[in-house]
Amino acid sequence: MVSQMSSNLGDDFCLVCGSPPPLFGERMCEACLRKRIHLAEVPENVPWVRCARCGIVEIQGKWVHLDETDIWDELVQRHLKFHRDAEDVQLAMETRTVSDRHTLIYLQLEGVIEDLLFKEEHTMRARMANGVCLTCTRRAGNYFEATVQLRSSGRKLSEDEYVKLRATLDDVLESLSDDPMFFITSEGQVTGGYDVVLGSKGLARSWGRHLVKEYGGQTVETNSTVGRKDGVDVTRLTMLYRKPGYDLGDVIRWRDNFWRPSTWTKDGAIVERIDRQERTGASWRDLESANVVSRMSEHLVVDLITQDSSVGEFLDPQSWVMASVRLPWDHKGEKRIRLSRIEGEWMALQHLALDENTEEEIV
Numbered sequence: 001m002v003s004q005m006s007s008n009l010g011d012d013f014c015l016v017c018g019s020p021p022p023l024f025g026e027r028m029c030e031a032c033l034r035k036r037i038h039l040a041e042v043p044e045n046v047p048w049v050r051c052a053r054c055g056i057v058e059i060q061g062k063w064v065h066l067d068e069t070d071i072w073d074e075l076v077q078r079h080l081k082f083h084r085d086a087e088d089v090q091l092a093m094e095t096r097t098v099s100d101r102h103t104l105i106y107l108q109l110e111g112v113i114e115d116l117l118f119k120e121e122h123t124m125r126a127r128m129a130n131g132v133c134l135t136c137t138r139r140a141g142n143y144f145e146a147t148v149q150l151r152s153s154g155r156k157l158s159e160d161e162y163v164k165l166r167a168t169l170d171d172v173l174e175s176l177s178d179d180p181m182f183f184i185t186s187e188g189q190v191t192g193g194y195d196v197v198l199g200s201k202g203l204a205r206s207w208g209r210h211l212v213k214e215y216g217g218q219t220v221e222t223n224s225t226v227g228r229k230d231g232v233d234v235t236r237l238t239m240l241y242r243k244p245g246y247d248l249g250d251v252i253r254w255r256d257n258f259w260r261p262s263t264w265t266k267d268g269a270i271v272e273r274i275d276r277q278e279r280t281g282a283s284w285r286d287l288e289s290a291n292v293v294s295r296m297s298e299h300l301v302v303d304l305i306t307q308d309s310s311v312g313e314f315l316d317p318q319s320w321v322m323a324s325v326r327l328p329w330d331h332k333g334e335k336r337i338r339l340s341r342i343e344g345e346w347m348a349l350q351h352l353a354l355d356e357n358t359e360e361e362i363v
């Protein structure tokens, strides 16, 4: 025993219990090391806040949309601390709902420290508290920064058309990032149009740009100062959007001829004449005198039964008798043509690229 002790003199031994090697870390045997260090530290209770009104979640001072799985992931990421020397860590998670507010998160962890494999199980209790997010606070206070006025020029828009214009706001909201101010305070029909009151000027402007791009027309902005807050003027934006009475592809009467607008431009439209090859750019001002004579949705696409070089015959779907029409200037012998009824006469329309995107009833 004595000789063995002396032969071991100078060799390493566990600083805690005196066991012989192998030693790990700060000169401890495996058993002592495992008693003293843990793969991870996990708090027992972790709080989180959800907006009691709309359900969005506060993450480090920011309100965000998260589904449950993402909430648990986020809480684990934020609160679980792996040992600083841990390598090859792996994590498996399961949750159990205890009550409306309490969820248990079970964690199975694996990792390597000092070449030793550690496996640990932890339980974390996520405790939800109710809050009210910025958006809901502002909404509740009827906060608004901008009013968008949807109007028309040239002709009265139908209710369906307003519904369609209004629906584009939802598309815009969806395409924009989560901003707590991107909300609708109120909306409704007013004489001659439809008004939408919004929490953000930026949202109003984004929508305005979208409307102009899709439906042509113009926006006019008016800013008004409504007071001062913290030494800064508080202003509100009123944005008037006027949709032209026509859409791309419609037939309009303009300067004593019939034309079809084919593209919106920055300050007007490109219009293409029906009876001959001619296209021109026209400003909104130029087009103020334009009237719609046949909307795209009223056009007919028919198959010709006979045709010669200038005239085609087709079955008039209104009277079920053969009718003839002068072929469009760009006609190249196709069987199918697009017609519009203008002042009691059938008129064949030239082909526009946008005709291919529409689905008319084919007679």
Ligand SMILES: [Zn+2]
Binding pocket: 014, 015, 016, 017, 018, 019, 028, 029, 030, 031, 032, 033
């Ligand atoms: Zn030991």
Ligand SMILES: [Zn+2]
Binding pocket: 051, 052, 053, 054, 055, 056, 132, 133, 134, 135, 136, 137
């Ligand atoms: Zn909320």
